[in-house]
Amino acid sequence: MEKDCFETGDGAVAKPKSSEMNPGPGFMVRKSFPRVDDDIIEGFREFETTDVSDALNRMYTTGSDIQNLANQDSLVGTVVTVKVFPGDNLMVHKALDIAKPGDIIAVDASQSKTAAVVGDLIANKAKSRGIAGFVIDGFIRDLPGILECGLPIYAIGVTPFGPLHRGPGEINYPISLGGVVVQAGDIVSADRSGVVVVPSWAAADTLARLRENRDRMSQYVADVKRGRFSNAWVDDQLNAEGCQFNE
Numbered sequence: 723m724e725k726d727c728f729e730t731g732d733g734a735v736a737k738p739k740s741s742e743m744n745p746g747p748g749f750m751v752r753k754s755f756p757r758v759d760d761d762i763i764e765g766f767r768e769f770e771t772t773d774v775s776d777a778l779n780r781m782y783t784t785g786s787d788i789q790n791l792a793n794q795d796s797l798v799g800t801v802v803t804v805k806v807f808p809g810d811n812l813m814v815h816k817a818l819d820i821a822k823p824g825d826i827i828a829v830d831a832s833q834s835k836t837a838a839v840v841g842d843l844i845a846n847k848a849k850s851r852g853i854a855g856f857v858i859d860g861f862i863r864d865l866p867g868i869l870e871c872g873l874p875i876y877a878i879g880v881t882p883f884g885p886l887h888r889g890p891g892e893i894n895y896p897i898s899l900g901g902v903v904v905q906a907g908d909i910v911s912a913d914r915s916g917v918v919v920v921p922s923w924a925a926a927d928t929l930a931r932l933r934e935n936r937d938r939m940s941q942y943v944a945d946v947k948r949g950r951f952s953n954a955w956v957d958d959q960l961n962a963e964g965c966q967f968n969e
Contacts, residue, residue, distance in 0.1 A: 831860025
């Protein structure tokens with residue numbers, strides 16, 4: 723008999739032990755984590771995601787399929803991370819008890835299309851607790867109720883298929899969000915252009931770089947709108963790379 727099975731009193735084989743939850747990796751909750759100062763988080767509200775992405779060398783922008791399906795509101799805040807088993811949202815419910823007002827709950831649902839992991843009930847519960855919104859690498863449901871709730875929810879799609887509430891899952895451990903590794907305590911900046919993740923360890927330097935470049939970029943944009951610009955840099959780049967020009 724396989725060692726991950728066990729016998730009942732009458733010798734019959736019951737369900738495999740491998741189907742039970744095991745404490746540890748895959749089934750654990752971290753209640754707290756280091757947080758970036760509030761003034762730094764607020765500073766990122768001054769900038770669009772395109773600027774933030776550029777400041778991070780375009781390396782921390784999620785896949786374009788994650789979009790705001792609830793409204794046109796932007797999001798900036800500290801991330802509470804949730805990893806769920808595809809089609810299950812037990813840990814999303816628990817994250818409502820972990821997140822603080824102003825936090826963003828980021829859910830790694832492995833891009834699963836089998837079931838939604840957030841619906842109108844979770845959205846309304848989150849709103850009542852001051853949670854800023856959700857970013858979900860997965861699906862949502864109850865769209866009319868979510869629209870009525872008004873909480874910004876970025877996700878990859880909508881389905882009527884509901885989730886189970888059993889687990890496993892993790893809270894505040896590393897997740898993948900649209901191809902970007904996200905840690906609890908990182909900052910999410912999201913708007914109509916998409917979603918960018920700012921690593922907590924780089925937040926202060928990134929904000930300083932954004933502010934340093936703001937005036938220069940504002941002037942450049944203003945000049946372009948007035949037709950005052952040169953494309954000489956394009957030829958410089960082409961020539962430097964040895965591009966062949968033909969008549």
